Amino acid sequence: MVDVPYDTIAGVPPAEVAEVELYHPKSWWTRYVFSQDAKVIAVQYSITAMAIGMVALVLSWLMRLQLGFPGTFSFIDANQYLQFITMHGMIMVIYLLTALFLGGFGNYLIPLMVGARDMVFPYVNMLSYWVYLLAVLVLVSTFFVPGGPTGAGWTLYPPQAILSGTPGQDWGIILMLASLILFIIGFTMGGLNYVVTVLQARTRGMTLMRMPLTVWGIFTATVMALLAFPALFVASVMLLLDRLLGTSFFMPTLVEMGELTKYGGGSPILFQHLFWFFGHPEVYIVALPAFGIISDLISTHARKNIFGYRMMVWAIVAIGALSFVVWAHHMYVSGMNPYFGFFFATTTLIIAIPTAIKVYNWVLTLWRGDIHLTIPMLFALAFIITFVNGGLTGLFLGNVVVDVPLSDTMFVVAHFHMVMGIAPIMAVFGGIYHWYPKVTGRMLNEALGRFHFWVTFLGAYAVFFPMHYLGLLGMPRRYHDIGETAFIPASAHDLNAFMSVAALIVGFAQLVFIFNLIWSLFKGKEAGGNPWGAASLEWQTPETPPGHGNWGKELPIVYRWAYDYSVPGAARDFVPQNEPPAKLSPQGAHP
Amino acid sequence: MAVAIILLLVAIASVVFHLFSPWWWTPLASNWGYIDDTITLTFWITGAVFVAVVAFMAYCVFRFRHKEGRRADYNPENKRLEWWLSVGTAIGVAAMLAPGLVVWHQFVTVPAGATEVEVMGQQWQWSYRLPGKDGRLGTTDARLISADNPMGLNPDDPNGKDDIVVQNDDLHLAIGKPVKVLLRSIDVLHDFYVPEFRAKMDMIPGSVTYYWFMPTRTGTFEVLCAELCGAAHAQMRSKVVVEEEKEYHAWLEKQRTFAELSGQRNVAKAAYKTGSE
Ligand code: HEM
Ligand SMILES: [Cu+2]
Ligand SMILES: [Cu+2]
Numbered sequence: 001m002v003d004v005p006y007d008t009i010a011g012v013p014p015a016e017v018a019e020v021e022l023y024h025p026k027s028w029w030t031r032y033v034f035s036q037d038a039k040v041i042a043v044q045y046s047i048t049a050m051a052i053g054m055v056a057l058v059l060s061w062l063m064r065l066q067l068g069f070p071g072t073f074s075f076i077d078a079n080q081y082l083q084f085i086t087m088h089g090m091i092m093v094i095y096l097l098t099a100l101f102l103g104g105f106g107n108y109l110i111p112l113m114v115g116a117r118d119m120v121f122p123y124v125n126m127l128s129y130w131v132y133l134l135a136v137l138v139l140v141s142t143f144f145v146p147g148g149p150t151g152a153g154w155t156l157y158p159p160q161a162i163l164s165g166t167p168g169q170d171w172g173i174i175l176m177l178a179s180l181i182l183f184i185i186g187f188t189m190g191g192l193n194y195v196v197t198v199l200q201a202r203t204r205g206m207t208l209m210r211m212p213l214t215v216w217g218i219f220t221a222t223v224m225a226l227l228a229f230p231a232l233f234v235a236s237v238m239l240l241l242d243r244l245l246g247t248s249f250f251m252p253t254l255v256e257m258g259e260l261t262k263y264g265g266g267s268p269i270l271f272q273h274l275f276w277f278f279g280h281p282e283v284y285i286v287a288l289p290a291f292g293i294i295s296d297l298i299s300t301h302a303r304k305n306i307f308g309y310r311m312m313v314w315a316i317v318a319i320g321a322l323s324f325v326v327w328a329h330h331m332y333v334s335g336m337n338p339y340f341g342f343f344f345a346t347t348t349l350i351i352a353i354p355t356a357i358k359v360y361n362w363v364l365t366l367w368r369g370d371i372h373l374t375i376p377m378l379f380a381l382a383f384i385i386t387f388v389n390g391g392l393t394g395l396f397l398g399n400v401v402v403d404v405p406l407s408d409t410m411f412v413v414a415h416f417h418m419v420m421g422i423a424p425i426m427a428v429f430g431g432i433y434h435w436y437p438k439v440t441g442r443m444l445n446e447a448l449g450r451f452h453f454w455v456t457f458l459g460a461y462a463v464f465f466p467m468h469y470l471g472l473l474g475m476p477r478r479y480h481d482i483g484e485t486a487f488i489p490a491s492a493h494d495l496n497a498f499m500s501v502a503a504l505i506v507g508f509a510q511l512v513f514i515f516n517l518i519w520s521l522f523k524g525k526e527a528g529g530n531p532w533g534a535a536s537l538e539w540q541t542p543e544t545p546p547g548h549g550n551w552g553k554e555l556p557i558v559y560r561w562a563y564d565y566s567v568p569g570a571a572r573d574f575v576p577q578n579e580p581p582a583k584l585s586p587q588g589a590h591p
Numbered sequence: 592m593a594v595a596i597i598l599l600l601v602a603i604a605s606v607v608f609h610l611f612s613p614w615w616w617t618p619l620a621s622n623w624g625y626i627d628d629t630i631t632l633t634f635w636i637t638g639a640v641f642v643a644v645v646a647f648m649a650y651c652v653f654r655f656r657h658k659e660g661r662r663a664d665y666n667p668e669n670k671r672l673e674w675w676l677s678v679g680t681a682i683g684v685a686a687m688l689a690p691g692l693v694v695w696h697q698f699v700t701v702p703a704g705a706t707e708v709e710v711m712g713q714q715w716q717w718s719y720r721l722p723g724k725d726g727r728l729g730t731t732d733a734r735l736i737s738a739d740n741p742m743g744l745n746p747d748d749p750n751g752k753d754d755i756v757v758q759n760d761d762l763h764l765a766i767g768k769p770v771k772v773l774l775r776s777i778d779v780l781h782d783f784y785v786p787e788f789r790a791k792m793d794m795i796p797g798s799v800t801y802y803w804f805m806p807t808r809t810g811t812f813e814v815l816c817a818e819l820c821g822a823a824h825a826q827m828r829s830k831v832v833v834e835e836e837k838e839y840h841a842w843l844e845k846q847r848t849f850a851e852l853s854g855q856r857n858v859a860k861a862a863y864k865t866g867s868e
Contacts, residue, residue, distance in 0.1 A: 078822050153819045159796060160779035165714045165821030252797025253733045255777045257714070260734060268780060268795050304663035308673050333782065335774070335793045335800035338699040342692055349688045356680040357673065363644060364672075366651035368664040373594055373656060381594075381648060385601060388644050392637035395684070399691035401698055402629050405616070405789040408782060408817040465605060469614040474786030476817050479825040486813050487617045487786055495614065566663035573662060
């Protein structure tokens with residue numbers, strides 16, 4: 001058979017593990033609030049991210065109401081619409097998805113999956129959360145300051161971001177930039193933890209090539225984030241200086257509402273390069289953890305090893321590396337030197353290859369599996385559909401000349417919602433249904449979960465699939481009201497109304513999900529330690545939910561990869577990673 | 592079973608929607624039919640992949656769903672299969688990229704005979720400038736912008752004297768003549784976007800960007816701004832009228848040059864001054 005790393009490790013020494021120095025909580029206060037336990041921090045991150053995510057969700061309803069029924073809601077005008085899209089986009093991408101995948105899933109799963117007691121720097125890890133919370137509070141405060149939040153679009157392009165023609169020019173933009181700066185500081189503290197923990201704190205036998213793909217995804221995404229966020233950091237600082245001190249990093253000589261300003265000599269395009277040098281990797285920062293999670297969900301619930309594990313790892317690493325040389329595909333029509341288009345279109349389309357490999361390997365994992373259509377599995381299937389759909393439309397937008405008519409239209413909005421909105425959210429939901437039993441000891445309610453799944457998946461698809469065609473028609477994005485436009489037929493307005501109704505229904509289903517989270521905490525079925533029969537290490541903890549230090553007295557020893565499902569000859573259809581190989585395995589085909 | 596059918600229906604519904612959608616690109620009015628062709632090709636390739644992946648998934652769900660006593664295969668890798676799939680994907684990608692780059696090369700190569708037309712964006716309106724008899728546009732500078740000189744033309748530049756300035760009005764173009772559109776902004780980013788022409792490009796304060804196209808159909812086409820430019824972004828509209836050469840020249844005759852406009856304004860101002868004294 002093939003030489004995947006499920007071989008036995010010869011001579012693992014007996015597990016004598018000294019008690020690691022962990023800060024043990026002395027009071028309720030340090031146990032639940034200023035906790036240094038990665039698992040508590042993970043829950044804090046997740047709850048905060050989901051709370052702020054609800055704000056973004058409500059904003060999406062307001063935007064959809066406006067788009068579906070323009071002119072009906074007097075409380076939404078052009079300025080507010082712009083403020084809504086900006087806050088919605090920024091929250092969804094950074095404060096919800098990035099925080100949830102890395103701060104939430106990362107904190108919870110990394111130590112458990114690699115067999116560590118905790119993150120390596122628990123104190124810094126705790127600080128990371130509190131700085132993140134501060135960033136969120138600063139962000140929320142912009143709703144209440146004079147002038148309201150910024151309406152510059154989530155891309156915050158100067159000059160308009162800091163000029164008076166854009167809402168939120170007073171305080172909104174300043175606080176937005178301050179909040180981003182805080183977020184990056186907070187993230188860096190957490191990110192260093194995740195990386196060092198993966199590299200240094202793996203338990204014995206847990207080689208890199210035995211780590212579950214979830215860890216690979218989160219690890220690679222974190223490395224990328226550590227390299228990409230600094231670009232956003234400097235861009236934010238420079239823009240802040242332009243706004244507050246009148247420097248001209250991004251500001252050429254220009255006229256503001258008929259008056260010549262004092263600015264001069266700066267380059268607006270420079271900001272775009274910095275922004276997208278962060279912004280494109282950011283897409284993969286939310287995609288790679290999702291890739292990892294989906295791989296593990298599919299494998300576990302199809303009772304079959306992930307197909308092509310090594311290829312999957314290399315694909316993750318290749319995508320991570322390549323994603324740093326494609327950023328300017330967001331700038332094909334920005335006015336940069338058009339000859340860059342040749343280079344960036346080529347690199348962008350090359351990324352499609354490792355990405356496609358991932359998709360093939362997911363569906364090939366299903367082949368001849370034993371597919372349990374549990375809720376995590378359903379979300380994984382929905383992830384594949386939405387991700388493939390959004391990935392394929394990426395081939396339109398990445399192919400420079402095709403992007404020309406489509407850029408800045410609703411086609412783009414549809415594309416990125418599929419690929420980095422809906423698909424990662426499917427992974428988040430799948431992941432929550434999958435790991436909730438480990439976190440709380442109880443299962444989420446099945447009926448509510450199925451309802452939530454079908455409404456969310458089909459509803460979101462109904463919102464965003466037809467949207468591509470409005471973009472093809474030429475409907476621009478970030479328009480609060482397309483108004484009388486010769487080439488837009490009346491039927492397009494009906495389609496918009498339909499999409500809005502679908503979006504409201506999807507939104508409602510999220511309330512059911514929140515209810516399920518709370519209700520199941522008290523009333524959910526007892527889960528036991530390993531309800532899905534999963535092989536990876538986090539399901540093998542001595543207690544559920546795992547206690548502080550995760551593993552009781554002895555750290556586990558790992559003997560195999562995380563995907564030993566349905567191994568021929570084994571009694572059960574899964575073999576936990578820490579189960580020692582049978583002394584005399586029949587043919588040696590499997591240890 | 593139900594799940595497999597629903598998955599399959601999602602794919603089928605997407606294809607049916609695509610085929611029967613009344614929402615499709617606007618009829619082309621420029622030479623960029625190649626762009627449409629590349630989009631069509633991309634739709635075919637990606638559509639096939641989408642349907643294949645979803646159908647395969649649906650089949651697996653149908654065929655290999657859990658039943659009492661089923662056990663999955665153990666099958667960690669298959670180098671050959673993975674290799675073939677990668678090569679196949681690479682070919683598909685190249686099939687889209689190659690024509691795309693060829694057309695992009697045409698897009699960035701302005702034909703020698705193209706006439707220059709300048710479009711200037713500002714919050715929230717469009718202005719146009721055409722070279723006068725000398726065929727050349729004069730230089731500009733944002734610092735020169737004033738009520739008299741809203742486009743900031745350099746009054747000392749002889750090339751600019753006969754430039755035709757079109758403010759608060761439609762732009763006219765002659766059919767069948769390639770134009771190089773020079774794009775400029777005096778405040779924030781804008782984007783001169785006419786869906787029927789397929790081309791677009793951002794306008795950046797402090798630099799001049801461009802694209803070229805050739806109008807191939809007469810008519811009046813709506814101009815939109817495609818780069819967020821502040822509160823009235825959605826209302827920043829104008830029109831382009833494409834007409835036959837003769838009508839175009841008739842229109843051109845009626846337009847004012849920069850010299851006329853500024854001269855006239857100065858005269859008007861002077862008259863006002865003397866009048867009030
Ligand atoms: C059902 C859920 C959602 C709905 C109905 C929705 C709806 C919308 C709408 C109507 C817009 C504005 C389109 C425009 O006029 O340009 C928008 C923008 C955006 N959305 Fe969503 N959205 C949803 C979920 C998400 C998610 C999960 C993400 C996470 C990535 C996301 C990220 C964004 C971004 C980045 C923008 C662009 C903002 C900008 O143009 O500056 N959305 N969304
Ligand atoms: Cu990108
Ligand atoms: Cu504009």
